[in-house]
Amino acid sequence: MELKPTDSELEILNILWEKGPSTVRDVHEVLERSKEAGYTTTLKLMQIMHDKKLLIRDETSRSHIYTANISQQKTQGQLVKKFIDNVFNGSASQLVLQALGNHKTNRQELDEIKQLLAEMEKKMKHR
Amino acid sequence: MELKPTDSELEILNILWEKGPSTVRDVHEVLERSKEAGYTTTLKLMQIMHDKKLLIRDETSRSHIYTANISQQKTQGQLVKKFIDNVFNGSASQLVLQALGNHKTNRQELDEIKQLLAEMEKKMKHR
DNA sequence: GCAAACATACGAATGATTTCGTAAAACAAA
DNA sequence: TTTGTTTTACGAAATCATTCGTATGTTTGC
Numbered sequence: 001m002e003l004k005p006t007d008s009e010l011e012i013l014n015i016l017w018e019k020g021p022s023t024v025r026d027v028h029e030v031l032e033r034s035k036e037a038g039y040t041t042t043l044k045l046m047q048i049m050h051d052k053k054l055l056i057r058d059e060t061s062r063s064h065i066y067t068a069n070i071s072q073q074k075t076q077g078q079l080v081k082k083f084i085d086n087v088f089n090g091s092a093s094q095l096v097l098q099a100l101g102n103h104k105t106n107r108q109e110l111d112e113i114k115q116l117l118a119e120m121e122k123k124m125k126h127r
Numbered sequence: 128m129e130l131k132p133t134d135s136e137l138e139i140l141n142i143l144w145e146k147g148p149s150t151v152r153d154v155h156e157v158l159e160r161s162k163e164a165g166y167t168t169t170l171k172l173m174q175i176m177h178d179k180k181l182l183i184r185d186e187t188s189r190s191h192i193y194t195a196n197i198s199q200q201k202t203q204g205q206l207v208k209k210f211i212d213n214v215f216n217g218s219a220s221q222l223v224l225q226a227l228g229n230h231k232t233n234r235q236e237l238d239e240i241k242q243l244l245a246e247m248e249k250k251m252k253h254r
Numbered sequence: 255g256c257a258a259a260c261a262t263a264c265g266a267a268t269g270a271t272t273t274c275g276t277a278a279a280a281c282a283a284a
Numbered sequence: 285t286t287t288g289t290t291t292t293a294c295g296a297a298a299t300c301a302t303t304c305g306t307a308t309g310t311t312t313g314c
Contacts, residue, residue: 006301010213024261041303043262048301062261062310079214080225086137087206092226093236098207099219099226100243107251109220114244116227120237133271151291168273170292175271189280189291 004082005075009049011035012042013075016055016068023063131209132202136176138162139169140202143182143195150190 005013015030016022028042046066049055058065080095088094105113132140142157143149155169173193176182185192207222215221232240 007213008302014216037302038304039260040262040305044264044303045301047263064262076214076225079210080222083206083210084226086134087203089141091236093232093240095207095226096223096240097243098203099211099222100240100247105220105247109218110244110247110251113220113223113227116224117237117241117244120227120232124234124237135272164272165274166290167275167292171273171294172271174293191292 004078005049005054008045009054012045012049013054013068013070013072016066017072021058021065021067023065025063027066131205132176132181132197135172136181137206139172139176140181140195140197140199143193144199148185148192148194150192152190154193 011031012027015027019026019030024039024043024046027046028037028039031037031042046055050057050066053069055066056069057067084090084092084095088098100113138158139154142154146153146157151166151170151173154173155164155166158164158169173182177184177193180196182193183196184194211217211219211222215225227240
């Protein structure tokens, strides 16, 4: 699968991942909070995403119900990979340094990262 | 400065950051290795970037010499911030988990990250 | 039933990025 | 000088994403 959602599409995907199956109106109402947008604009975008198979929809009732057709995990993974290639010439750790360096990270997040690092350490020793 | 280079522009910036001041032909030759592109296309892009002040150029000799006018550090920082907002709803650690989880990271990179984490730990205790 | 509200579909305008053809100027070699 | 090569400049086409107006059909409430 060769997928690259645009920025607008990603906004919609984020909403659907968070809220689960939703109508255009549902999505539009969330979208409206953070940006100016007409209803038909949101509709059109979701129709295009449906054409591209980014979304599937249930047309049983008049208000179609849309669902994301690609997983959040996988999509984020692809986007991160592409981003690392584009911006950091393929060096994941460079990205990590940037991300940690410039952002405030709280105790819990830090612990999660430390834990992951510990696991990676372990795996490295086993080689 | 509110700058957001496009993907094509970023490719060119990467080359200039790596190679330093270069002519259009220099850049184009590097670009050609990884993608199909006409010379005038590269030229036009660099001219546009010059208009946008992303590049500066020395017009002394016939072949103008272009130099990146924004720092790699700063640009990467801005791009990372935007990326984290778009894709991970602002959570830097989520990005880090993705990046570390899906990519092979070597010992040295891992050590750098550990070191940075240790410093962050320290700072947190001092609050 | 009828009007108002709501939904989809469609086409087209807008805007931004990318691509490239062509012309003119500078230079190089014969 | 003349011819061929290299460069810049310019304009416009092609592409893609985004936005929205309008038509049409469905449902709801009176």
